[in-house]
Amino acid sequence: MTRVVDKRLAAALVVAGVLTALPSAPLAQGLDLYIGPGGPDVEYREPYRRDYEWRGGCSQRQALRRAYRLGMRDPAVTSIGRRQIVVDGIGRRGEYTTLRLANREGCPRIG
Template sequence: MNIGRLFAAGLILGGAAAAVPSASSAQSFDLYIGPDGPQLRDRRYDDDDYDYRPSRGCSERQAIRRAYRLGIRDPDIRSVTRREVAVDGVGRRGRLTTVYFANRPGCPRIG
């Protein structure tokens, strides 16, 4: 009879522990083991990884990379305006092709 009660109490405690809300794991904590011993660091506030430069738009390098991924061979910047970045290159069928990207972060394709 004692074993049954002990088993029931264990099930109740296990269920209660599973029902307690836990902290979300956002994968922002790192464990570093170095000469000073193990250290737990929060990457959200790590000064080494923080990028102080705001992203202003689609850079020429990003636009060329995106055009290359779309299948444009030998991509070259045709023009950069406030709103768009135009990239020329050779398309899949050997024709001259122009691809237009919006001049904003992520370089979304607009034409």
């Protein structure tokens, strides 16, 4: 009888050790446990999500950042199309410059 208890105790210790050794990932959602007169109640909350889907294009802000990184002074977005975003500004040597960026993720330069 003591052997059975010893085996169960050893198995419980092994399981507890394995569970404590597992890395814990930070949870992005909430889990609330309420214990009241009606018994335990578990409430699970989904992580925050925006109401719209991000389509992966190049925004105006990203286009302006890209223009600054390419050395353009005082850039301004002049037009936004389905395929391209046009940014006008002053180049590195003081000349008026037009920059065309693709309207997709990463804002790659077209011309």
